[in-house]
Amino acid sequence: MEAGRADKGAGRESRRIRRLRGYLAALRKRLPVGQRLRDGVEHALMSTAAALAAYLPTQALGLREGFWAAITAIAVVQTEFGATRTTARDQFVGAAIGGVIGVAVVLTTGQHIASYAIAAGLSVLAAWLLNVATAARLAGITATIILLVPHPGTSAQQMMLSRVFEVGWGVSVAIAIVWLAERLDPHSSA
Numbered sequence: 001m002e003a004g005r006a007d008k009g010a011g012r013e014s015r016r017i018r019r020l021r022g023y024l025a026a027l028r029k030r031l032p033v034g035q036r037l038r039d040g041v042e043h044a045l046m047s048t049a050a051a052l053a054a055y056l057p058t059q060a061l062g063l064r065e066g067f068w069a070a071i072t073a074i075a076v077v078q079t080e081f082g083a084t085r086t087t088a089r090d091q092f093v094g095a096a097i098g099g100v101i102g103v104a105v106v107l108t109t110g111q112h113i114a115s116y117a118i119a120a121g122l123s124v125l126a127a128w129l130l131n132v133a134t135a136a137r138l139a140g141i142t143a144t145i146i147l148l149v150p151h152p153g154t155s156a157q158q159m160m161l162s163r164v165f166e167v168g169w170g171v172s173v174a175i176a177i178v179w180l181a182e183r184l185d186p187h188s189s190a
Contacts, residue, residue: 039079046181047077054173063166072170077178084178086134088171094138095167097130098123099160101139102146106156111147119143142167 031039050073058066072091078084098119105119123143127136142163151159 042181042185043077043079046079046177047074050074050077050170050174050177053177054170058166058169061165061169063162063169065162065166068163068166069170069173072167073174073177076171076174081175081178081182084175088175090132090135091138091167092164092171093130093132094127094135095142095164097126097132097135098139098142098144099146099164101126102143103156103160105143106147111156116144116147119147 028036051070054073055066055070058069063069076084076088076091078087101123102119105115105122109115109118120140120143123139124136127133127139142160145163146156146159149159154162
């Protein structure tokens, strides 16, 4: 009985969150074009700076696929620091979950399409069970990368470690760029 009430409460909260996101999107669309332009330029500059700062040192850091750091940095950058931190957590946790599950599945069942389906499904489920449902998409994406992206001469374990490190690097750079941008912005409340 108590669990049923908790489930209903969680469902109501999820609906409220979706509704609030809708309201926020509608408010953003009503901003004057000049304000959207300023906000868009700011976001574009932060995203570009984060992507470049994440990508440029990847060779020196020993990352063979530094583009994942750049992609992660772009995905993480938000226009405010709190949202960036939340997105960063989701990116890193999702990569870790998908990486660990992807490797575990490869080691136990081999690398084939059925293994991929198992790894992707388990990765998404694990994120939900660990109460980080917002990381579920990236968990599934990371499992996909580990099981479907060719990586000749590299084991699944090496691929997972590389992927998690690349995501971690991209996340760190994005957080630093947004933190710095907020401190340099004279209009910021930070």
